[in-house]
Amino acid sequence: xxxxxxxxxxxxxxxxxxxxxxxxxxxxxxxxxxxxxxxxxxxxxxxxxxxxxxxxxxxxxxxxxxxxxxxxxxxxxxxxxxxxxxxxxxxxxxxxxxxxxxxxxxxxxxxxxxxxxxxxxxxxxxxxxxxxxxxxxxxxxxxxxxxxxxxxxxxxxxxxxxxxxxxxxxxxxxxxxxxxxxxxxxxxxxxxxxxxxxxxxxxxxxxxxxxxxxxxxxxxxxxxxxxxxxxxxxxxxxxxxxxxxxxxxxxxxxxxxxxxxxxxxxxxxxxxxxxxxxxxxxxxxxxxxxxxxxxxxxxxxxxxxxxxxxxxxxxxxxxxxxxxxxxxxxxxxxxxxxxxxxxxxxxxxxxxxxxxxxxxxxxxxxxxxxxxxxxxxxxxx
Numbered sequence: 001x002x003x004x005x006x007x008x009x010x011x012x013x014x015x016x017x018x019x020x021x022x023x024x025x026x027x028x029x030x031x032x033x034x035x036x037x038x039x040x041x042x043x044x045x046x047x048x049x050x051x052x053x054x055x056x057x058x059x060x061x062x063x064x065x066x067x068x069x070x071x072x073x074x075x076x077x078x079x080x081x082x083x084x085x086x087x088x089x090x091x092x093x094x095x096x097x098x099x100x101x102x103x104x105x106x107x108x109x110x111x112x113x114x115x116x117x118x119x120x121x122x123x124x125x126x127x128x129x130x131x132x133x134x135x136x137x138x139x140x141x142x143x144x145x146x147x148x149x150x151x152x153x154x155x156x157x158x159x160x161x162x163x164x165x166x167x168x169x170x171x172x173x174x175x176x177x178x179x180x181x182x183x184x185x186x187x188x189x190x191x192x193x194x195x196x197x198x199x200x201x202x203x204x205x206x207x208x209x210x211x212x213x214x215x216x217x218x219x220x221x222x223x224x225x226x227x228x229x230x231x232x233x234x235x236x237x238x239x240x241x242x243x244x245x246x247x248x249x250x251x252x253x254x255x256x257x258x259x260x261x262x263x264x265x266x267x268x269x270x271x272x273x274x275x276x277x278x279x280x281x282x283x284x285x286x287x288x289x290x291x292x293x294x295x296x297x298x299x300x301x302x303x304x305x306x307x308x309x310x311x312x313x314x315x316x317x318x319x320x321x322x323x324x325x326x327x328x329x330x331x332x333x334x335x336x337x338x339x340x341x342x343x344x345x346x347x348x349x350x351x352x353x354x355x356x357x358x359x360x361x362x363x364x365x366x367x368x369x370x371x372x373x374x375x376x377x378x379x380x381x
Contacts (some may be wrong), residue, residue, distance in 0.1 A: 002060045004035070004052050014039070016052045020060035022067050031063040078138065078242065079131040082120045085245040119238045126153045135246040143239070150235055151227060160197040161218040165279070167210065168193060182209060197221075272299075293363045300356040306330055310340075313364060321357045323350045 002020045016035040021028050035055045042048045066075070076084075123146065124131040130138075130146040170178075170193045175186035184205040192198045192206055200214075207214045227235075272280070277299070284292050297308055301323055309329035316323055326347050328340050 002056045004049075004056055007034075016048075016055075018052070018056045018059055020056070020063050022060065022064045029067065031059075031067075033059045075134045075136060076246075077132045078135055079120065079124055081135050081246045082123075082131075082242045084249075085242050086116050086120065088245070115234075116238055119235055122150065122235070123239070126150050135243065138243070146239075147232065147236060151232060159200060160221050160223065161200060161203045161214075162195060162197060162221070163192055163206070164217055164219060165275075167217060168195065170210075178209060184209075289363055289366060293360065296356060296359060300352050301325075301350045303350070304328070316357070316360060316364075318357050318361050321352050321354050323352055324348075325350060 002018060005017045005019070006014060007017050008014045013036065015037070018033040018035055020031045020033070022031060023029075035052045037048055037051060042051055120131075127146045127149045130142060130149075133142065173193075175189040175193075179186050179189050182205050184202060188198070188202055189206065189209075192202055198206075203214050203218045207217050210217055280295070280299070284295055287295075294308065297303070297311075298305075301308075303311075303323075303325055306328035307325050310327040311323065311325070315326065326341065330340055
């Protein structure tokens, strides 16, 4: 039962002290508040008492609800509840993103405790206000806001390093001997000196092996991309699972994240660079014309290896300078080579440089000349 008491301190406005008695686990706990009033608005005692009674009832009701929620855990912040969810058996059984097809043969990489820990870390770093907010106070507006902040601030940032061409000659050395005494594997060293993208940690070790500074041995490229729709969707699914977990355990959550559209994340492509193209063009002329045709076709069209192997002369339009990609040549065990039709979405016409098409036309004529010559020799025999 709540009580009120008029207080009239010296040189300060009068107010009512409110004492509310709430029950928690069979025990009575007192909570205190105050009701300030404007004597010009509430002029008579009856008006003041009525207003104070309403304020007292509201305070006592709210205090009882807060005490019960605190006992049940509904006042726990999102981060704490998320940690409870990740540690629970329920989290280990729930995928962070829905799967299609055979689960055993196509397990989703997001269905791991490690990834869920990563999602929580990102939310804590990008939106600490949300991580600290009580799950019982999270609204739909909060859900929408935190996803927008993850989209805006949670972009993927990666830095890749490539060994400079002057050190490429090291690829002929013995990597097993080279890495002795260094924190790097022979395989990683081989990849590095072969021109593959490596991490900054690898550059530190390799530069020590070479006895030069990192900047003198490597060039760096920065890859900064926004999170894909697929990744955003996984964040939403994870956050919803946390809120559902809180609702089941603490019975206090009504808000829910709106699921975004499905999508896929573009992959980083380690493409060939202009200086490398120039060196390649200078070297390729030393090789047989067939090998030149293979390398230059890959360079000019960007097709996959199987698509290149599946090309026939009927796919080349020398007048319009286009190449029609509509099939692939694949190798099947115990079956051999077989042409397979390209997926409808990948059936395409590629514009090629006139210089390349002229080279391919020359290559075609040369092949036909050699074939005719061989046929003539066989006929004479």
